[in-house]
Amino acid sequence: MSTVALERDVATQGRVIVALTERALRVQMRRAQFLLPSFLLPLLLLAVIASGTSAAQQLPGFPSTGSYVGFVVSGTIMQGTLLAGLMAGIAIASDIEGGFFDRLLSAPVNRASIVLGRVLGTAVIGIAQAVLFLSVALAFGADFPGGIVGVALAILLAALSASAAAGLGAAIALRTGSLSLMQNLFPFVFVLLFIAPAFFPRELLSPVLETISVVNPLSYVVEGMRGALFDSSALGSVALGFAAAAGSVLLTCALAVWAMRARVRS
Amino acid sequence: MNGAEKLGRRTDATIEAEGLERVYPGGLRAVDGVDLAVEAGEIYGFLGPNGAGKSTTVRILTTLLRPTAGHARVAGYDVVKQASQVRRSIGVALQEAALDPLMTGRELLQLQGALHGLRRAESRSRAEQLLERVDLVDAADRLLNTYSGGMRRRLDLAMALVHRPSVLFLDEPTTGLDPVSRSSLWGELRSLNDEGTTIFLTTQYLEEAEQLADRVGIIDHGKIVAEGTPQELGRLVGDPGLYVKLIDPSQSDRARELLAVHGSVSDRGEGCLSLRTVLGARAIAPIVRTLDEAQIEVDAVEVEEPTLDDVFLAVTGHRAEEPGEDGSP
């Protein structure tokens, strides 16, 4: 392939990805009743946890972060991005069951672009969630010493986390093609969330969970988010967070592309 | 039976409605001033395309929906003020054939019996009896999700009969059924009617109305646009039609000239002609003879039954188009 053709190809695929991202977002917006829970449920749980467990700050070893809501909001962002990833999987499964997916496949579109379009669309939703949840936390008295830079880094981590979740959702949806299976995965969002130090510092988790959380990449992402927001390496390493998030994106997107190839072959 | 005679005001009708209207909250006027008078022992066919207001009318008459204006009496009771007496008198089989897929035919019949206040033993023997009647004894203890469409409709009918109702409402009882299931259901309805049950059925098929109904009402855009015996309605369409197919399409011009003496001929292309003639089926022999003498070979001659569409066109001046959601056909 000559350089010119390659450039044209890259440009074409870029346009395809943008178009698919737009479509993913537009359809999600129109099915607001499906998208809305991924914004409302985390807020609901945030409200319950921030108010119901804030006495935890009196526990010995609980890091002092000013307001408690500021500490737990990172877990809320994780929950939102996981739900958004699940929604992406559900959207793909309903595209497959509805037949729209076959039309996409019959278009001269790179298979990876189809996955990427969906992943980027979800990343945008992840950013929107992070902005909303952080604003709510600020409104309820949170204070982020990390400042603008810390908040920006946290939002970037949210975007990566949403991308990884979308990759995972897409991989499962493409592999199974079953809408009802995707809908039944809902409780597993909470499994992933609860085996990370989403709302409590890792040292204060129950011992079993503390052990499990070591292998959960979400643990490092949520800690990285706290590290960035509070500009505190004691709370978490921002670099480790980005490494875990980026690694998860690469892994899950590769899985999704592989599942796509398997679907096209069968 | 003479339809015109029945159109006069009768007060002892089993189903009567006056100025029945239903406007949905969105503003859709589904039923727009329907008058009905169905006599005891009659089979009344309610004919119309999808969305004409058939089902809404049935839902009002079976107490499932309140009219927004007008009133109706079924079996002598007001459908709004005396709803529970109406429910005791009627059997209902609605369009969706709503049957719980996780129950067996026998269980469904016994549940229906309980709903109508039958004692357990009574309910059990009645179920047995009805299963036999609709020929479902072998399938009685299978789950509903193993039933075919025809079996579901037969069970649906049996459930409507549990309490020996005097009036039976059927909403499109044979839509989607194969011809064999359809004619067996027709047979069952006829024998029920012979036993004295008044039957009100909606249908999209003119043939069904002709086969079963003593009288037919045609509904369009929520209004009854024609009413009478099937023969009377058939006559509205005009002369019966014949369909002639030639083996050699190039002879169709010649055939058209020759057949003009029997009635009005139109060319449908590809060697097919249609002929309207007062003689109807009796015109077949002369037609074949005429064409044979001219050495034009005939592939097929058939009597064309007028369709609901034809009647509709004759009565309303427009086709019985189905109102699609997006307006496209």
Next chain:
Amino acid sequence: MSTSGLAYTGGVGFALWRRSLLELARVRGGLLPTTLAPLIFLLGSLGQFGRLDQLVGFPTTSYIAWLVPLSCLQAAGFAGGATGANLARDIEAGWFDRLLSSPAPRPLLILGPVMAAVTRCLVPVTVILAAGLVLGPGLTGGLFGIAMLYLAAVSFSIVASLWGITLALRARSQQVGPLIQNGVFVAVFLSTAYTPLPFLKGWLAVAAPYNPVTYVLQMGRQATVSGIEPSWAHTWPGLLALAGMVALFGLLALRQLRRVDR
């Protein structure tokens, strides 16, 4: 009501209850979601917030003892809400029309889902209680405590079922399902779900005392929480709250049922 009327009512009630049982028996794994979700929530919350029992003044030294009644209530609420969602499905499928066109008295028609809720909730509640017993220190409230926990859970499943029925009759669409369950979630968690009243902060400290579920939880917690010893004082507010909620949502459901032909 005459004897035959009573027999009729009993007959219809029994028939509808049997139908709801068939659904349990014949859908494989039908109870799995309503059991699994509260169980995951129980284990997850335990793992996250387990150290809260070290707070000075916490009424038990075992956080799981605090959480198990919550999860039982949550499971019972979801089981009850699910019957509302099932009613919406029955309405969409036209099955409910069949019941409506029968002469059965209208209130009996919602008795079926309510009794289904009672039956359904027993399975997840028992599973969660058993899981709690395996992980936790045991039943501090004795037989009375267990009886109060089951009474609280079963009654709460009735409340959730009536709430679900009201929404289902109003919306007549299965899409109302998530709304029903989110309502149950909010009601259960805007209470003393994670910590007792003295530890609540902010707006929840204001709201929780007004949430009847707070008292239903207290009633159920007599079974496992050593600091809430079995007593009439820990029982009557819960009973009152349940009676009030059953009356309120029962009336709403009946009102909606009367409007079903409009």
